[in-house]
Amino acid sequence: MSGNGYQTLLDCRHRGRLLREHGFTVDQIAIVFSLDHPASPLRLYRYAAGLTASQVVTAHAALDSTGATSLREARLYEYENWPRGGRRPPAHVLRLLARIYGTAPGQLVSPQILATYQIRDQRELMRGDQ
Template structure:
C-alpha cells in the first residue's frame, strides 16, 4: 500500500508538481494520467488521484461531500484497497467509481482497465456510463 510512506508521499508530491505544470500548459486530467503512467506502474485509479494531486485524505473528504447521506462512505484504507485491485485489495463498486470519477474530473470508466470494466454487470455499467453533473475537484 502506498499510504503516506516516505516514498509514496514523495511520489504524490512529484505527481502534483508535474500535474500542475501540465495543467498550466492546457493538458486535460486524462492526458496527465497518461503522462504519469509512463513513470508510475500503478492502477488507473491511483494514477488519477495522482493526476488530480490529491492525498487519500482529500479524496475521502471530497467523497463525503458528494455523498452527504454517507450511504456509500469511504475510508482511506478502503480507497487503498480499491487502488490496489485487481492485483490485491477489493473491487470498487460502480457507485464508488462514479463518485471518484467526479472527484478526479474524468469518466469513471477510465478508473479501471477495460478488461476489468467488462466484468461489471450491465446495471453497473449503466451507473458508470451516466453523465455526471459538473463538480469541482478540490485542488
C-alpha cells in the same frame, strides 16, 4: 501514504501542476503518469488530480449526501490496488470518485476490470465516457 508513495504523489503534484499550466486535462495527465508509474488507473487519477487519500475521503463525504457510502483511506487504497490485491471498487464509488477527479467513471478502471462488472454497471460507468 508514506515513503516512496508519498514522494511519488509530491512529484506527480508538481508535474501535474506544470502540465495543467500547459493546458493538459486530467485525463491526459493520467496518461502521462501511466508512462512512469506502474499503478492502477484509479491511483493515477488521484495523482493527476494532485490529491492525497485524506483529501479524497473528505471530498467523497461531501458529495455523498446520503452518507450511505462512507469511504476511509484504507478502503481507498484497497480499491487502488485492485486487481493485484485489495477490493474491486463498487460502481457507485467509481462514479463519486470520477466527480472528484474530474473525469468519466469508465476512465478509472481498465477495460479488463470494467468487464468484471455487471452489464448495467458497465453501461452506467461508460455513459459518462461519451
